[in-house]
Amino acid sequence: MSEGKNVDALFLLYVPHNRVASPRPHRDDATTHIRFRAARGDAHNRRLRYAAPRPGLGSGTPRCGRMERPPRLLSSPLWLHGRRCDVCVSGAALTWTAATGRTRIPGRAAGSHCVPVCEIVGVQEAAGRSQKSEPGRWPRVLQKPDKSQQPAFTVSYVGRGRQHRWRCSEVTFHCADWSTCHQWVQTIQEQLSLLTNRPKRLLVYVNPFGGKQRGRQIYEQKVAPVFSRAAISADVIVTERANHARDHLKTEAELKEYDGVVCVGGDGMFSEIVHGLISRTQLDSGVDQDSPEETLVPCSLRIGIIPAGSTDCICYATVGANDPVTSALHIVVGDCQPLDVCSVHHDDALLRYSLSLLGYGFYGDVLTDSEKKRWMGPARYDFSGLKTFLTHHQYEGTVSYLPATGSVGSPRDRMKCRSGCHVCQHNSPLPSVDSLEDETKAVLANGGPRDVWQVVRGKFVAINAASMSCACPRSPKGLSPSAHLSDGTTDLILVRKCSRLDFLRHLLRHTNKDDQFDHPFVEVHRVRRFRFAPRHHDADSELDLRDGGKGLFGQICRDHPACGCAAPRSTWSCDGETLPHTSIQVRVHSKIIQLFARGIEERPAFQDPGVLYAA
Numbered sequence: 001m002s003e004g005k006n007v008d009a010l011f012l013l014y015v016p017h018n019r020v021a022s023p024r025p026h027r028d029d030a031t032t033h034i035r036f037r038a039a040r041g042d043a044h045n046r047r048l049r050y051a052a053p054r055p056g057l058g059s060g061t062p063r064c065g066r067m068e069r070p071p072r073l074l075s076s077p078l079w080l081h082g083r084r085c086d087v088c089v090s091g092a093a094l095t096w097t098a099a100t101g102r103t104r105i106p107g108r109a110a111g112s113h114c115v116p117v118c119e120i121v122g123v124q125e126a127a128g129r130s131q132k133s134e135p136g137r138w139p140r141v142l143q144k145p146d147k148s149q150q151p152a153f154t155v156s157y158v159g160r161g162r163q164h165r166w167r168c169s170e171v172t173f174h175c176a177d178w179s180t181c182h183q184w185v186q187t188i189q190e191q192l193s194l195l196t197n198r199p200k201r202l203l204v205y206v207n208p209f210g211g212k213q214r215g216r217q218i219y220e221q222k223v224a225p226v227f228s229r230a231a232i233s234a235d236v237i238v239t240e241r242a243n244h245a246r247d248h249l250k251t252e253a254e255l256k257e258y259d260g261v262v263c264v265g266g267d268g269m270f271s272e273i274v275h276g277l278i279s280r281t282q283l284d285s286g287v288d289q290d291s292p293e294e295t296l297v298p299c300s301l302r303i304g305i306i307p308a309g310s311t312d313c314i315c316y317a318t319v320g321a322n323d324p325v326t327s328a329l330h331i332v333v334g335d336c337q338p339l340d341v342c343s344v345h346h347d348d349a350l351l352r353y354s355l356s357l358l359g360y361g362f363y364g365d366v367l368t369d370s371e372k373k374r375w376m377g378p379a380r381y382d383f384s385g386l387k388t389f390l391t392h393h394q395y396e397g398t399v400s401y402l403p404a405t406g407s408v409g410s411p412r413d414r415m416k417c418r419s420g421c422h423v424c425q426h427n428s429p430l431p432s433v434d435s436l437e438d439e440t441k442a443v444l445a446n447g448g449p450r451d452v453w454q455v456v457r458g459k460f461v462a463i464n465a466a467s468m469s470c471a472c473p474r475s476p477k478g479l480s481p482s483a484h485l486s487d488g489t490t491d492l493i494l495v496r497k498c499s500r501l502d503f504l505r506h507l508l509r510h511t512n513k514d515d516q517f518d519h520p521f522v523e524v525h526r527v528r529r530f531r532f533a534p535r536h537h538d539a540d541s542e543l544d545l546r547d548g549g550k551g552l553f554g555q556i557c558r559d560h561p562a563c564g565c566a567a568p569r570s571t572w573s574c575d576g577e578t579l580p581h582t583s584i585q586v587r588v589h590s591k592i593i594q595l596f597a598r599g600i601e602e603r604p605a606f607q608d609p610g611v612l613y614a615a
């Protein structure tokens with residue numbers, strides 16, 4: 001934990017004065033400032049100004065970028081690092097300005113800091129050692145206040161690091177007396193309690209065997225301390241078997257008691273949580289998930305992901321980093337990011353839901369092989385990836401898809417999905433036919449653009465549907481760099497039969513800036529639905545075929561015409577789980593679940609401007 005040095009120039013625009021401790025009562029339309037005097041004759045307290053918040057003030061999510069003058073609730077001189085500074089809290093921000101700031105940043109007040117209230121994690125009384133005995137050094141660990149020591153309080157807040165990482169920063173202010181200290185703590189806590197989007201009680205599932213098997217330690221050492229600073233209580237369940245979390249959510253969990261569900265694990269563990277929550281919501285609403293035409297009811301509980309898996313692509317693509325503290329802080333501040341979910345059906349039976357990669361051919365084969373090598377940890381994907389690359393199979397089949405006509409954006413437009421993405425906001429779910437204008441109905445009745453299925457037949461090295469970018473540490477831009485988190489579409493990538501060298505060229509482009517779709521054997525379509533049927537589809541034989549081909553070159557034998565066997569088939573990988581059927585129908589359901597995330601921030605709203613409190 002480090003003491004932060006964040007200031008935002010924009011914020012200073014609406015912090016009324018840099019020297020907040022004006023001795024004169026400040027008149028403000030929104031609040032009535034009261035002179036607060038705890039001890040008569042105390043020069044410090046004569047300067048402490050307090051304004052009771054009006055009912056409703058600041059309720060809901062305060063928008064950090066709001067350009068209106070926030071009412072000041074409390075301001076007084078306090079001490080930081082042995083120096084006096086003017087501190088002020090309003091419904092929007094906590095600001096502090098060194099009374100004798102030494103560093104000047106153009107356009108900013110000297111030594112000024114600003115933390116939006118919505119990014120304060122928590123506040124706690126903390127006894128500091130006497131300033132006289134050890135100036136400039138205060139305890140970093142929060143302690144129970146000892147009345148014999150100097151009164152102080154510590155504010156924990158979101159600090160921004162590199163590559164979208166957040167850290168829990170701290171600043172400790174020293175007060176002249178305990179009464180002032182209590183007043184500050186109480187006022188900041190009151191402001192935090194008005195942020196109704198923040199979770200107070202969470203249900204946490206930890207997969208102790210995901211990734212490098214460090215889920216439990218990651219939660220205890222990195223996440224629990226952040227939750228405790230934010231006064232979030234958590235009921236923690238360490239899973240004992242696969243599908244433990246899914247089944248518990250589906251049938252047992254008292255969901256009304258919680259403000260969110262958190263999973264500590266990888267994409268597979270997240271998938272369990274999603275399946276549990278979606279199933280529970282549909283069961284409660286009487287929706288038949290087995291029917292591909294049913295409209296799913298969105299889940300009300302938000303889901304947090306603490307990355308502790310092998311790929312962690314959902315976390316990486318929604319937050320921009322796979323860092324447990326960053327994810328914990330996104331949960332604490334109550335972020336909300338809706339996500340699209342693909343339902344995958346075989347005839348009239350739901351197989352699974354997919355949120356990241358639904359892959360047949362290359363990625364399906366990588367997954368099938370890697371499952372036997374779980375003991376290798378995350379490296380299993382690289383090993384199986386190389387092995388699958390060397391075997392270089394092609395699979396024959398028919399892909400039919402319904403293009404996402406009418407939606408903004410296309411897979412190659414280089415418009416990346418970022419926090420507050422306008423493509424996702426624009427592409428809300430399609431209106432029901434009843435709500436359409438007569439003219440539009442007529443177009444649709446004549447086989448308008450919404451209903452024209454396209455058909456592609458051939459041999460494919462890979463068929464991938466990326467509902468989000470699938471960015472991950474192996475490929476920071478992802479399988480489909482311009483795919484969107486909640487636009488109601490998925491990017492269907494067809495890699496046709498090609499040479500091994502060409503496929504390598506295509507794969508390599510996932511790791512550099514070149515366009516991986518710019519090959520004659522690759523096509524990409526933004527779609528709302530698609531279907532796949534393997535060649536010589538025979539429903540009864542599907543399950544038997546899945547296990548065909550043992551050993552490194554087993555599948556080559558399956559390809560060999562002399563064997564007389566059916567056309568070779570791959571398996572679908574659905575967010576890291578294999579599907580039991582190759583013939584599937586896929587449909588995107590927009591904004592069915594919500595994450596404690598905000599999408600990748602393009603430019604952090606409150607960037608670190610550099611050193612302010614120069615020693």
Ligand SMILES: CCCCCCCCCCCCC/C=C/[C@@H](O)[C@H](COP(=O)(O)O)NC(=O)CCCCCCCCCCCCCCC
Binds near residue numbers: 313472510
């Ligand atoms: C030559 C290097 C090419 C690197 C190409 C990397 C492309 C990576 C795209 C990854 C997309 C990941 C989508 C996410 C899927 C996850 O939901 C899912 C489950 O995650 P979990 O285990 O955390 O629960 N993960 C996966 O399905 C794993 C996919 C990983 C694929 C790795 C493929 C590596 C390919 C290496 C080829 C090597 C060729 C070398 C030739 C000399």
Ligand SMILES: Nc1ncnc2c1ncn2[C@@H]1O[C@H](COP(=O)(O)OP(=O)(O)O)[C@@H](O)[C@H]1O
Binds near residue numbers: 240241242270308310
């Ligand atoms: N206690 C457990 N024992 C065995 N498997 C589990 C347990 N808890 C969850 N799982 C399963 O482990 C699989 C992988 O989990 P995940 O957290 O995604 O790790 P990884 O990213 O390494 O695949 C998931 O399919 C999940 O269902």
Ligand SMILES: [Ca+2]
Binds near residue numbers: 488
């Ligand atoms: Ca999408």
